[in-house]
Amino acid sequence: MAGITPLSHGSLKIKGLDPSDARSFIGYVPQNNQINWNFPLSVKQVVEMGLIRKNTFNPFSNKKNNEIIEESLSKVGLLERIDENINNLSGGQIQRVLLARTLTQGADILLLDEAFSAVDIGAEEDVMKIINDIKQDGKTILIATHDINNIEEKYDEVLCLNRHCCAFGDPSEVLTEDVVEEMYGSHNQILKEHRPGSHGDSNGN
């Protein structure tokens, strides 16, 4: 959807355009491990990246951009951390900073790749709350995840994939036992029987 990986088959249009031509509509939050954390950047510098374009040749910030950055950061509740080094933030706070970066772009569609992989449950709830606020602004949010816990409470619709589309629709309706087995194969018992103190039968029986 981001127009990075070529389609193996089929077609994909975003607002009637090819993905590579529709990038201005897309706000992208990459997986944590795709980012080079060596750079000691400030929260402000990371959020400002949402405003960088091909023709950005001024290395300094201007007043208008600063206002957009501050507005985006206050939406994710991190305005007071604007000058903090990004490496001093927790996993949940980093996700909120990356969300603020997509907000500066004014993108209509947000793609979040494994947004909760480095986030604890409490912080995940905070991020979900912000995502729901963003949704109220009329934006479309797509989240790729492997975590199907409480999925029906979190998402309006799910698209279940395992090399092909297994199901699509309201999670409380489409996440049947058959679909879970189609996605996770014989290991689905691990997920089905999962409760505190028990991880199901690892043999899948």
Place this chain on the structure above:
Amino acid sequence: MGIEILIEPLEYDFMVRALITALLSGIMLSVLGSFTINKNMGFMADAMAHATLPIIAVGVFFGFSISSLGAPAAIMIALFLGFIIKNTNIGEDTSIGIIFSSFFALGFVLISVLDVSINLEDLLFGQILAVSTVDVFVIFILASVVLSTLFLFFKQILFYSFDPLGAQVRNLNVTFLNYLFLIILSLSIVGSLQTVGIVLVLSMLLIPAAAAKLVTKTFVKSIKISAFFGGVSSVAGLYLSYYFNLPSGPTMSLVASGIFMLSLLSRKLLLKRKLIIS
């Protein structure tokens, strides 16, 4: 005493030329170094320096001076390294290692076969006292091009270096930015060969930047401090080599190493007083 120590060597024209060259390459290398250390590209930079040897051998054979070969050699090496890494699947480190050693070996063989008169010691460890007025002019142009390109593309290169996928989705031309960075890095390395030589150029690229990272909290500040450390290392190294009759390139490298050790110590002290955050 005092100011005379600084002024006395400047009575010689060769020392003035050396001082300008040292300062320009010291600053240029250490500014680029801040990106290089955070992008983990030290090995790549080393390969760029070593890969110049065959180009210099052939160039000198055809009557070109080493400094006039700098820019074309740098661009050829950057494009070649970038292309090989992108189009092989044997891993970046391995690709760089193969190119590094093959080119270096080819350089030595060519120098011998073509019977080129190059002082290898000068090429490996630098000979700043031999720079001509033309050399000074060439390094001035190179430093201006490298630093102004980095200034203009600063935000784009930083975005691409921090989050390549995000930059690509943001529609930045990431292939162009990748090659642009490789080219300016290569230009700064090749342009500084006369100052510190093939082997020691890495020390002026990486050590001031690493020292600056130890004592600063933000990236922009680390670039400024790195440029200061780079400038001080090269100028102080040059004066020390003048007064104590030491080889100039290695002395500059050792001053940079000394600054690194001091930075390491002051970081420990600052951490103890909780003035910076680990």
